[in-house]
Structures are given as structure tokens and as C-alpha cells.
Amino acid sequence: MKLTTTILSPFVHFFYPHNCIGCGSDILESGNFLCLDCINDLPHTGFALHPGNPVEKIFWGRLPITSAMSEFYFSKDSIIQNCIHEFKYRGNKKLGLYLGKIMGKSILNSNRFSNIDYLIPLPLFTAKESKRGFNQSSILCSGINEIMNLPILTQNVKRIVHTETQTKKGRIQRWENVEKSFLITEPAMLKGKHILLVDDVITTGATIEACGREILKIEGTKLSVASLAISKK
Numbered sequence: 001m002k003l004t005t006t007i008l009s010p011f012v013h014f015f016y017p018h019n020c021i022g023c024g025s026d027i028l029e030s031g032n033f034l035c036l037d038c039i040n041d042l043p044h045t046g047f048a049l050h051p052g053n054p055v056e057k058i059f060w061g062r063l064p065i066t067s068a069m070s071e072f073y074f075s076k077d078s079i080i081q082n083c084i085h086e087f088k089y090r091g092n093k094k095l096g097l098y099l100g101k102i103m104g105k106s107i108l109n110s111n112r113f114s115n116i117d118y119l120i121p122l123p124l125f126t127a128k129e130s131k132r133g134f135n136q137s138s139i140l141c142s143g144i145n146e147i148m149n150l151p152i153l154t155q156n157v158k159r160i161v162h163t164e165t166q167t168k169k170g171r172i173q174r175w176e177n178v179e180k181s182f183l184i185t186e187p188a189m190l191k192g193k194h195i196l197l198v199d200d201v202i203t204t205g206a207t208i209e210a211c212g213r214e215i216l217k218i219e220g221t222k223l224s225v226a227s228l229a230i231s232k233k
């Protein structure tokens with residue numbers, strides 16, 4: 001067994017170079033995605049603990065949300081941008097799980113998210129998900145689940161395709177298009193439940209708002225929101 005490991009490891013290293021995703025440094029503990037410097041430099045927001053944080057403010061007057069958080073600040077050319085690129089566009093699901101676990105720890109440490117019943121990943125259009133091969137928010141949910149042990153519903157909320165292109169439409173029509181983009185397939189299952197809707201990057205909150213509005217139409221539901229990162233508009 002030992003011999004096999006010794007023989008294999010240079011090849012594994014060749015195919016999967018052990019470089020930090022944040023800064024490219026090769027001083028990396030095996031199994032880690034980020035070097036210790038990058039882990040220390042991660043731009044955590046601390047929002048999970050704070051009512052009235054900037055993510056919650058996005059939805060004020062738009063959607064009655066119980067609690068909301070983003071784990072990180074998103075900025076260009078940052079460790080987090082590199083991580084999201086590696087995860088979403090290069091398909092590094094293990095990194096996505098790792099990031100989801102960081103979110104899960106923050107949520108678990110906050111008493112503002114203590115009565116969640118289900119995790120729901122913000123659905124993608126089926127075609128987009130097929131092309132990418134996965135829904136990044138589902139992977140984040142799996143990471144959160146590893147920490148919080150909460151059931152994940154992936155089939156209960158669907159995103160509906162609109163045939164007309166969005167670019168030809170005005171702002172209001174575009175919004176109507178987004179608003180009618182979600183369908184709850186089994187509303188009875190969500191009745192009276194507290195849902196944590198999970199997304200990767202929140203910018204304007206329009207998609208979360210549209211999806212959340214459908215969820216809140218169901219009797220007795222409560223809605224909270226968790227995203228990996230918050231980006232300035």
C-alpha cells in the first residue's frame with residue numbers, strides 16, 4: 001500500500017498540481033485548496049451574526065426575509081473571485097463543498113438561523129445546469145448540510161424557460177420575466193416550513209426576490225437567504 005502511494009504521488013501531483021487557488025503558491029498542505037496566508041486573508045463578512053446587515057437591506061421593502069447572510073465580500077482579482085471561477089467554471093466541486101462548509105459553520109454559529117427546516121439551492125435553468133453539469137448552489141448546500149445536517153430539496157423549485165430574449169425587453173418587462181420564472185412543484189411539502197434559499201453570488205437580489213416570492217406564497221412559510229458572496233451593484 002505504502003509503495004503504491006509512493007509511486008503514484010508524483011503522477012497525481014503532475015495531473016493535479018498542488019497550488020493555492022488564491023495566490024498560486026505551492027506551499028500548500030495536502031488536501032487544502034488555499035495556503036494559510038490566503039485562508040487568513042479570506043474576506044469574511046461576519047453578516048450571519050448581524051441583523052440589518054447589507055444583504056438583508058437589499059430585500060427591505062421587497063421581500064419579508066427572516067435572516068440573510070453572505071459569507072464573503074466579492075471583489076475583482078481577489079482570492080474569492082479565483083475560488084468562484086475555479087468552482088463554477090472549472091468544475092472544482094470539492095472546492096465548492098469546502099466553501100459551503102465555511103458557510104455552514106457561520107450559519108451554525110449564529111442563533112439567527114436556528115430553526116431552518118430545508119435547504120433549497122436557487123435553481124438554474126435546466127439547459128444551463130446541463131451545460132455546466134451541476135448547480136453550484138446545490139454543491140454549496142451539500143457543504144452546509146455536512147455541518148448542519150439539514151435536508152436539501154433540489155426538485156421542489158423549478159426555473160421556467162422564457163422564449164423571448166431578455167435583451168429586447170424594457171426594464172419592467174424584464175423584471176416581469178424574472179418574476180414569473182419560478183415554479184413550486186410540491187407546495188404542500190413547504191407549508192409552514194422555514195426555508196434557507198442558497199445562492200452563490202448576490203448582486204441586485206432580483207433572482208432571489210423572484211424565487212423567494214413564490215416560496216412565501218405558500219401558507220406559513222418563512223424564508224432566509226444564504227449566499228457565498230455579496231457583490232456591489
Ligand SMILES: [Zn+2]
Nearest residue numbers: 020023035038
Ligand atoms: Zn495562497
